Amino acid sequence: EVQLLESGGGLIQPGGSLRLSCAASGFTFSNYAMKWVRQAPGKGLEWVSTLSASGGTTYYAGSVKGRFTIFRDNSKNTLYLQMNSLRAEDTAVYYCAKDFYFFDFWGLGTLVTVSS
Amino acid sequence: EIVLTQSPGTLSLSPGERATLSCRASQSVDSDYLSWYQQRPGQAPRLLIYGTSNRATGIPDRFSGSGSGTDFTLTISRLEPEDFAVYYCQQYGSSLWTFGQGTKVEIK
Numbered sequence: 001e002v003q004l005l006e007s008g009g010g011l012i013q014p015g016g017s018l019r020l021s022c023a024a025s026g027f028t029f030s031n032y033a034m035k036w037v038r039q040a041p042g043k044g045l046e047w048v049s050t051l052s053a054s055g056g057t058t059y060y061a062g063s064v065k066g067r068f069t070i071f072r073d074n075s076k077n078t079l080y081l082q083m084n085s086l087r088a089e090d091t092a093v094y095y096c097a098k099d100f101y102f103f104d105f106w107g108l109g110t111l112v113t114v115s116s
Numbered sequence: 117e118i119v120l121t122q123s124p125g126t127l128s129l130s131p132g133e134r135a136t137l138s139c140r141a142s143q144s145v146d147s148d149y150l151s152w153y154q155q156r157p158g159q160a161p162r163l164l165i166y167g168t169s170n171r172a173t174g175i176p177d178r179f180s181g182s183g184s185g186t187d188f189t190l191t192i193s194r195l196e197p198e199d200f201a202v203y204y205c206q207q208y209g210s211s212l213w214t215f216g217q218g219t220k221v222e223i224k
Binding site (some may be wrong): 036044045046049051059061095100101102103104105106107108109 | 137148149151152153155160161162163166172177204206211213214215217218
């Protein structure tokens with residue numbers, strides 16, 4: 001059974017940093033591209049970043065480029081999102097999701113709140 | 117960047133009725149890369165349809181997708197109580213992934 005479990009969310013002040021993790025199981029993690037998607041409270045879905053299966057190619061939404069870094073450790077079956085220079089508008093539930101062209105399985109999400 | 121516009125914003129229907137949801141793109145979308153998701157309250161989204169018309173694993177056949185170019189449709193043939201939720205379309209193109217703003221299907 002595919003499982004994705006996000007962690008690392010919490011309350012952080014504007015300008016701060018946070019690292020999210022997504023622990024994967026139930027599939028061959030190193031064979032799949034992975035993504036982060038976020039959803040602000042009461043709002044729709046926003047793609048954040050995608051990482052190739054090997055970890056060699058990254059893609060970012062314009063709203064986070066230069067501030068967020070996606071990376072993975074295939075030996076630990078874990079995806080990460082390093083978030084720097086956080087802003088109030090980054091407040092959202094962050095989901096990790098599997099695959100490249102679409103999002104074929106989602107985790108339950110972790111809430112990030114950026115507030116002073 | 118391709119913008120996806122979903123309509124209507126809210127669809128009020130009764131169980132057993134047919135639901136037709138629209139997703140219109142600002143420019144042509146490769147039909148291989150158009151997908152639909154369902155999000156129930158308090159839950160993560162789940163994949164319903166990929167490649168315009170292919171049902172994901174475990175998705176009932178009352179869900180169907182169609183379309184091409186800039187106009188795509190998700191149809192739910194007979195609404196079940198568990199189908200009242202928010203639905204999003206999504207496309208991939210030019211190394212960007214975008215979602216529509218969502219259509220809420222609510223009980224009339």
